[in-house]
Amino acid sequence: MPVAEDLEAPVRERTLNPLTDGLGSSARAHEHRLLSAARPALPFLNWLGMFAKPLIKVPGLGWITADPLTARAVLTDPDHFTLLSEGGVGHLWAQILGDWVYDLFDGPGHHDLRTRSRELFTEKTSAAFVERAWGGRIEDARRAFEAGEDVDLADLSRILVGQMVVTLLGMPAEDSDEAYREIFRTGEELAATALGTTADTVLPPEKIAAAKVIVEKLTGHIDAVFPTASGDTIIGRCRDLGLTLQETKGLSTLLMVAGTETAASAMARTAALLFDTGEQHALIAKPSLLENAVREALRVTSPAPIIGRSVLADLTIGRHTLRAGERIVVLTWTANNLAGAYRVDRDYIPQNRQLWFGAGRHLCLGGPLARAELSMIVQLLVGDGQPFRVVSRRYGKGVLIPAYESLVVRKVTSPVSR
Numbered sequence: 001m002p003v004a005e006d007l008e009a010p011v012r013e014r015t016l017n018p019l020t021d022g023l024g025s026s027a028r029a030h031e032h033r034l035l036s037a038a039r040p041a042l043p044f045l046n047w048l049g050m051f052a053k054p055l056i057k058v059p060g061l062g063w064i065t066a067d068p069l070t071a072r073a074v075l076t077d078p079d080h081f082t083l084l085s086e087g088g089v090g091h092l093w094a095q096i097l098g099d100w101v102y103d104l105f106d107g108p109g110h111h112d113l114r115t116r117s118r119e120l121f122t123e124k125t126s127a128a129f130v131e132r133a134w135g136g137r138i139e140d141a142r143r144a145f146e147a148g149e150d151v152d153l154a155d156l157s158r159i160l161v162g163q164m165v166v167t168l169l170g171m172p173a174e175d176s177d178e179a180y181r182e183i184f185r186t187g188e189e190l191a192a193t194a195l196g197t198t199a200d201t202v203l204p205p206e207k208i209a210a211a212k213v214i215v216e217k218l219t220g221h222i223d224a225v226f227p228t229a230s231g232d233t234i235i236g237r238c239r240d241l242g243l244t245l246q247e248t249k250g251l252s253t254l255l256m257v258a259g260t261e262t263a264a265s266a267m268a269r270t271a272a273l274l275f276d277t278g279e280q281h282a283l284i285a286k287p288s289l290l291e292n293a294v295r296e297a298l299r300v301t302s303p304a305p306i307i308g309r310s311v312l313a314d315l316t317i318g319r320h321t322l323r324a325g326e327r328i329v330v331l332t333w334t335a336n337n338l339a340g341a342y343r344v345d346r347d348y349i350p351q352n353r354q355l356w357f358g359a360g361r362h363l364c365l366g367g368p369l370a371r372a373e374l375s376m377i378v379q380l381l382v383g384d385g386q387p388f389r390v391v392s393r394r395y396g397k398g399v400l401i402p403a404y405e406s407l408v409v410r411k412v413t414s415p416v417s418r
């Protein structure tokens with residue numbers, strides 16, 4: 001039996017404790033170190049979350065909850081919670097993009113925008129986007145990987161996500177790995193604006209100015225292409241769906257921020273999980289579990305580990321009264337991981353649904369795209385029926401979204417290539 005399976009076996013029998021099991025199994029230990037490297041406070045926050053049933057108040061941070069049902073109740077209650085006031089991402093982005101964000105992110109304009117963009121990422125359009133954006137590059141990677149070469153999946157994920165952005169937004173960019181890495185870095189830079197805002201979302205003027213320059217770099221081309229962009233780019237589709245130029249630019253910025261680091265994080269971490277837990281063997285034995293494998297990877301990695309909201313109006317949850325103006329942090333990583341370790345044969349968990357994509361009116365718009373991207377990566381890894389192993393790994397330090405900086409994988413049956 002492969003070593004990775006031996007490591008995972010005892011974990012299946014126990015109830016998960018994110019703190020102690022984090023140190024007991026290979027997969028948990030790596031996820032734990034990955035979260036610490038990204039933000040040292042994260043594992044502590046996640047551990048605190050175990051006591052947040054349904055919620056507790058943490059001095060300096062506000063309320064926290066890791067209870068899936070409470071989390072959903074918060075995210076689906078726009079009368080009592082908002083992301084627009086200080087403490088939410090809407091407030092953060094309004095300072096950079098302008099006051100129209102207040103309407104488009106959470107106001108009446110948001111409902112309108114979501115209604116019109118509902119068809120933007122369906123299972124079908126997403127699979128087509130992935131095929132079109134990645135087809136050639138994935139084939140190159142597959143050939144190299146199956147021939148026994150090492151592939152740095154973290155680097156490849158950043159390249160692929162950069163390529164996806166260029167394709168979706170119809171950006172003028174050179175067709176090279178380095179150009180796509182650069183696009184990814186720019187998106188990362190923009191998202192980094194949110195770093196350090198868990199407790200306070202008021203940005204200093206210099207951060208606002210720097211972020212505006214990046215937004216212009218990423219979306220400046222849209223003014224010119226908007227009238228003529230092809231219907232198979234997001235810009236063309238937004239226009240065809242009746243979105244205005246401003247809405248299209250705003251949504252494009254959101255896509256960059258919400259859908260780049262999260263997706264890249266999930267891709268490499270999925271590879272690590274498949275190897276560390278030994279679950280790749282179960283998937284190879286039963287390829288029809290692909291959809292499960294992807295859903296489980298999203299649950300266990302929960303690449304957006306926390307979601308912040310502000311309390312709009314007083315309300316009572318359990319025996320606690322939350323006051324208008326207070327903050328609440330939904331610990332999605334903890335809420336999702338309390339359900340157990342990564343198992344490709346685990347059924348859908350009704351209580352958690354897809355909490356890794358949030359819930360309610362801000363439920364991730366790109367969920368189907370993220371799933372299509374992950375499916376492609378899992379197929380790249382084990383689609384030929386042969387297992388792979390992780391040769392080396394490095395965790396990303398001080399990053400907003402916990403992610404591998406490097407994760408080198410190699411086919412087990414292939415000759416050693418270096």
Ligand code: HEM
Nearest residue numbers: 254255258259262263266303304357358362364365366370
């Ligand atoms: C594994 C990958 C991803 C994860 C874990 C993820 C997670 C999330 C979460 C948790 C939210 C809700 C945030 C909140 O309520 O404050 C969200 C919103 C959003 N996501 Fe994703 N996301 C992923 C990939 C993507 C992709 C690929 C795209 C598109 C290219 C995307 C576009 C969006 C947008 C536009 C929103 C804002 C929706 C709104 O406010 O109405 N995401 N995502």
